[in-house]
């Protein structure tokens with residue numbers, strides 16, 4: 039069953055009097071029970087997709103899409119109330135900057151206990167309910183790997199280290215027992231042990247509770263440890279999409295190849311201290327987007343034809359947008 | 373004789389007045405190791421095990437409570453800022469925060485030269501252009517301000533600022549953490565190239581064990597303010613001895629093999 043279905047999502051914004059496309063026909067599907075990685079460099083539009091799904095885009099954005107649905111219901115035409123209901127009970131989001139996303143004027147205990155849905159709370163009398171809320175809160179914090187739960191809950195977000203806030207945000211997201219978890223860069227800056235703890239929690243919830251996860255990140259090692267499928271975004275365009283292993287082993291798009299080459303852990307034969315294969319240049323800003331395929335100026339395979347935007351093509355489960363893909367002959371056959 | 377020798381370095385934060393004697397809290401050291409010309413050492417360890425503090429002690433941003441640091445066999449004095457500042461340079465964690473937005477790149481690179489050398493204005497700008505070229509920037513970038521540069525270019529400027537005094541040792545705290553994959557590969561290549569060409573020695577602090585394994589000759593594992601293991605990188609990754617090293621490296625390998 040398809041939970042989220044986004045087809046050709048385009049987001050435009052005015053910049054110096056012209057409209058620029060921050061997302062240019064981005065597509066993404068999230069199936070029930072899958073862990074999908076959404077990968078791309080900063081500024082490629084990952085967070086914009088997350089905001090578009092959660093309805094958190096500021097009003098100046100112009101949104102168009104062929105399809106943007108949640109369990110078949112059109113997200114773009116539903117009322118705010120309907121949308122809020124989905125966001126409260128079905129889709130939980132861990133935003134990129136945990137400290138900014140938390141309320142600075144309330145302790146973490148207040149924030150967490152208040153967001154526990156009424157039907158999970160046991161007891162009739164207010165003191166029983168209070169006790170029950172606290173129990174739920176402590177056990178959630180334990181689950182995300184916060185050891186001193188009393189200490190954590192007694193403080194305000196800005197008083198705690200970032201990694202505790204990151205874990206706390208994850209607890210907040212899980213409190214409503216959602217169907218889908220969207221986590222925007224949840225492991226950024228985490229050291230390996232903490233990272234593994236969080237990732238195995240995600241994986242566990244995915245297995246035992248059938249939680250579907252959209253994992254937004256460019257930490258390839260983290261992604262490889264859990265993702266079933268992967269969508270690669272470059273500069274607002276989805277360039278490749280498919281089962282993780284097949285994308286990793288046989289990337290069709292030159293950008294995906296560069297991405298895989300950037301993780302030395304993926305190339306066991308690499309000589310220590312040898313140069314990595316790297317693309318030149320940097321990701322262009324919205325004001326200087328190249329026409330056609332946006333990788334063009336940096337792409338080692340680029341030819342004249344690349345000034346036309348490539349359409350998306352599909353082989354088995356694997357989709358790509360490139361005129362001159364790798365591993366395929368000129369008829370597009372594997 | 374080693375290029376840099378860290379000898380029994382200790383740091384004990386001052387006890388705040390409200391804490392009782394005996395409650396010592398965190399202490400660093402004693403820490404000893406040496407670094408050779410052209411060598412890269414990485415320091416890995418859990419959060420708040422003292423990695424960044426050690427880096428600060430090495431570059432002289434904090435003063436150790438005991439122990440000494442020798443450069444080419446000579447003790448680096450903490451009050452001799454010039455000698456220290458020009459030979460052991462730090463690249464800051466988040467280059468974006470470390471660069472002053474109100475100065476042009478040229479002015480930013482001029483500052484350490486004015487403070488630490490006797491070069492004339494002309495000599496200084498020649499040195500600046502040379503250094504910009506060295507890190508793969510253009511002469512035009514002299515007139516740019518921080519906000520006009522991409523992440524990768526800012527990282528290059530931070531590196532240029534560290535290189536401008538012709539140091540022998542570069543200390544970098546999480547130089548890769550804020551970088552995107554393609555820019556990170558470029559930075560890795562640039563550092564490897566500079567090391568080859570200039571014989572620079574590096575001390576890296578990083579959580580990215582994939583990069584640590586690729587770039588460093590030796591790796592130090594810190595735990596609770598102490599060095600608990602130090603070995604050739606490839607050996608350490610294959611056969612970690614101390615429980616803290618095992619934990620880190622197994623966690624990394626587990627992530628890789630979970631696929």
Ligand SMILES: Nc1ncnc2c1ncn2[C@@H]1O[C@H](COP(=O)(O)OP(=O)(O)O)[C@@H](O)[C@H]1O
Pocket residue numbers: 051060078079080081082083084085086087096323324
């Ligand atoms: N409020 C905004 N106004 C104008 N441009 C924006 C705004 N938010 C994001 N952008 C631009 O949209 C692009 C995608 O941003 P974002 O989704 O945050 O990228 P990512 O999450 O992949 O790092 C970037 O070029 C960014 O500068």
Ligand code: SF4
Pocket residue numbers: 291292293331332333334335337338339340341344348359360361362363
């Ligand atoms: S379409 Fe052309 S420029 Fe774009 S990735 Fe393919 S080969 Fe490179």
Ligand SMILES: [Mg+2]
Pocket residue numbers: 080081084085134222223
């Ligand atoms: Mg983002």
